[in-house]
Amino acid sequence: MDTFAARGYNNASLQEIADRAGLTQAGVLHYFRTKAQLLTSVLDLRDAADIEQLGTERPRGLAFLRHLVDTASRNAEREGIVRLYAVLSAESVTEGHPAQEYFRDRYEGLRAMVVEALREACELGELPDDTAVTDTANAVIAVMDGLQVQWLLAPDRVDMAASTDRAITALLAGLGADVTDG
Amino acid sequence: MDTFAARGYNNASLQEIADRAGLTQAGVLHYFRTKAQLLTSVLDLRDAADIEQLGTERPRGLAFLRHLVDTASRNAEREGIVRLYAVLSAESVTEGHPAQEYFRDRYEGLRAMVVEALREACELGELPDDTAVTDTANAVIAVMDGLQVQWLLAPDRVDMAASTDRAITALLAGLGADVTDG
Numbered sequence: 269m270d271t272f273a274a275r276g277y278n279n280a281s282l283q284e285i286a287d288r289a290g291l292t293q294a295g296v297l298h299y300f301r302t303k304a305q306l307l308t309s310v311l312d313l314r315d316a317a318d319i320e321q322l323g324t325e326r327p328r329g330l331a332f333l334r335h336l337v338d339t340a341s342r343n344a345e346r347e348g349i350v351r352l353y354a355v356l357s358a359e360s361v362t363e364g365h366p367a368q369e370y371f372r373d374r375y376e377g378l379r380a381m382v383v384e385a386l387r388e389a390c391e392l393g394e395l396p397d398d399t400a401v402t403d404t405a406n407a408v409i410a411v412m413d414g415l416q417v418q419w420l421l422a423p424d425r426v427d428m429a430a431s432t433d434r435a436i437t438a439l440l441a442g443l444g445a446d447v448t449d450g
Numbered sequence: 451m452d453t454f455a456a457r458g459y460n461n462a463s464l465q466e467i468a469d470r471a472g473l474t475q476a477g478v479l480h481y482f483r484t485k486a487q488l489l490t491s492v493l494d495l496r497d498a499a500d501i502e503q504l505g506t507e508r509p510r511g512l513a514f515l516r517h518l519v520d521t522a523s524r525n526a527e528r529e530g531i532v533r534l535y536a537v538l539s540a541e542s543v544t545e546g547h548p549a550q551e552y553f554r555d556r557y558e559g560l561r562a563m564v565v566e567a568l569r570e571a572c573e574l575g576e577l578p579d580d581t582a583v584t585d586t587a588n589a590v591i592a593v594m595d596g597l598q599v600q601w602l603l604a605p606d607r608v609d610m611a612a613s614t615d616r617a618i619t620a621l622l623a624g625l626g627a628d629v630t631d632g
Contacts, residue, residue, distance in 0.1 A: 414592025
């Protein structure tokens with residue numbers, strides 16, 4: 269994970285990964301066959317941890333959107349994970365990248381989750397029924413992703429939690445939600 | 451530009467670039483000395499074109515923010531440029547990347563420009579004086595960047611202009627601006 273985060277996939281050396289794990293290259297390839305498969309295994313492992321952390325019951329409606337601000341706040345304390353996703357998600361749009369399908373599916377899943385939360389908010393009367401849920405969901409996901417790259421380049425200049433909070437609060441307020449706490 | 455956009459910097463081959471330009475590798479290196487210098491020259495060239503396109507007089511206050519929605523709309527018609535910036539800005543956070551300084555400066559410049567427009571909006575009475583201009587500026591830049599990666603992976607699922615419009619309109623409305631047109 270550290271090697272892919274620091275170098276991206278294309279520039280990561282299997283020798284460096286083997287050295288860090290105290291294995292030979294052949295030893296690593298015994299478990300993961302190819303560098304591409306090692307990458308997707310790392311990403312799957314990360315996702316499993318995140319899903320576990322989210323718990324079986326995610327908050328419903330707007331509470332889920334507020335929960336994302338906590339995620340941004342927590343991300344500011346785990347630079348390695350943020351770097352891994354920021355580097356690999358963008359690198360995945362290059363030709364023939366082994367994680368392209370992974371990230372396409374991941375965004376589709378994130379979008380579905382945020383869209384569902386926004387629909388719940390409409391049903392709960394927290395948002396108007398005519399909310400453009402897909403465009404809003406994409407904007408929410410985008411602001412979190414975009415802040416990560418800015419923050420990695422200049423951590424002193426970017427407050428991920430504050431900017432995420434501002435964007436999500438504004439998006440919800442713009443939609444007519446009552447966004448005061450509690 | 452096409453090669454860096456399709457492969458990222460690390461994976462770009464000087465031979466491919468030379469072939470596309472109808473030169474030998476030595477011929478390319480005669481003009482640009484190193485692959486790193488070729489990359490920064492490509493980015494500088496792009497920026498010059500963008501600044502020219504923006505014109506000498508950028509719109510003041512909120513009009514500038516609305517102008518960014520037009521930019522997102524235009525970006526949906528120039529996939530190569532979007533890919534170049536999306537791939538390279540994220541790749542630039544990897545260790546020892548030759549464009550790291552370039553992107554740090556670029557975000558600093560973008561942030562300063564959006565902060566200035568938000569301050570103008572405060573002075574013009576378009577926004578309240580206590581607007582958190584830096585957090586807001588970072589969120590505006592982030593949403594545009596984040597949408598690009600999502601769009602490159604799934605152009606059918608992401609409307610860059612609509613989501614940017616929603617986010618910027620919401621951010622401004624959340625700040626108390628009158629965001630109706632005209």
